[in-house]
Amino acid sequence: MYRQGDVLLVPAAEDAVPPHVKDRQGEPRDARGRLVLALGEVTGHAHAVPSRGRLVREPGPWGPLLLELPEGGRLVHEEHAPIALPKGWYRVVRQREYVPGAYRVVAD
């Protein structure tokens, strides 16, 4: 697994990814042609993948986001060093913080 700040990418075995996820249309890319995994609302800084691939939004145990990189790729962010990613499927996990009675997502 690969961690860039508050985002963790957990590799998922190809045969474990449900067929309905593989059939889903991917999320649109941003203006710079990147797949945006997480966006800082105020700064506009993003954990993003400029590479060929697909980002699928999937609520439930596999979601909320799955990333497919058929040729491998690169995870970039304005404030973190880039990470080279081997080809395959990944679950995208956002870091969270505990607050009594609930929890909230961390944003960097």
Place this chain on the structure above:
Amino acid sequence: MNDTLPVDKWRAVAAATGPADRASAEEGVRLAYRLAGLPEPQEIRWADSPREAVELVKELTDQGRSVRDEVRTRPWADERRRVHDELGPGGWTAHWSATGAMLWDTTRALADRIRDGVTDGPEPDRARLVLLDAVLGQHDAAWLAAFDGRGDRLAGLAAVAEHAGWWWPYERVAVVCERPVELHRDEAGRLDRGDGPALAFADGFALYAWRGMPVPSDFPDELAALTPERIRAERNAELRRVMLEFYGYERYLAESNAQPVHRDETGVLWRIALADDEDVAMVEVVNSTPEPDGTYRTYWLRVPPETRTARQGVAWTFGLQPEEYRPLVET
């Protein structure tokens, strides 16, 4: 980033502060009426904040009926239907994800907080009724981003939003608000300020918040004078949490002589016992990418009180079991 993109432009509109461009906003109001097939309003009146606007509307006697439906709701619904038909259901969903959806949560939350602030006063029910007639101007940015560049039908609404705050269209009178003079938000887009109002308008209408949580207006003064004793004495758990965050966990830990509970390769686990409340458990983790000055930023994340090891705490922040958390690369 290419700042001519609609979503970026509207992100800036939603967060704009400072004096309205009254001439352009008024031209937008008149255009919106004309596009709705209505005569222009005879009078346009200005207010410094939504609260003042609600008071002003309450005092109006011959404004005529609300024309919000004709001016905003119907053209909007028509545009949505038109774009939806043009793009198809999947295309519309993709278009919305790339435009309005990116602004929706934060602007809606902000508008909700302003509404709560306006109704938190005398005659709340009356204020609520007046608010039903409001067009949200700059805070309609999400929808306007989705329709930007797809026709001129909403040009009047867009012009008001770009140049002013909330507004109230009535048959004979339009009431338009200035934008806030202060708006402070955190990375997640939540209202956030420790040394003054997070949102303030020129007439003094203001909202105080820390990382999105509403706090009393005298709270910033209190934050400036915090001591560990004052924090321990605070009975309201939410305010105490805010105090702890503002004071700094690290400083609080040092001054209360807290001891690390556990340490491993993922970080350090700390614990503070609080009277009449669950323990505060925190993991101290170090950012793996150096700052420009070569130092590494340490940060603190609160984790569930039953956490026993640093690894368990860090794994929890990603929804994983301690044995599952094995990052190969961290930056």
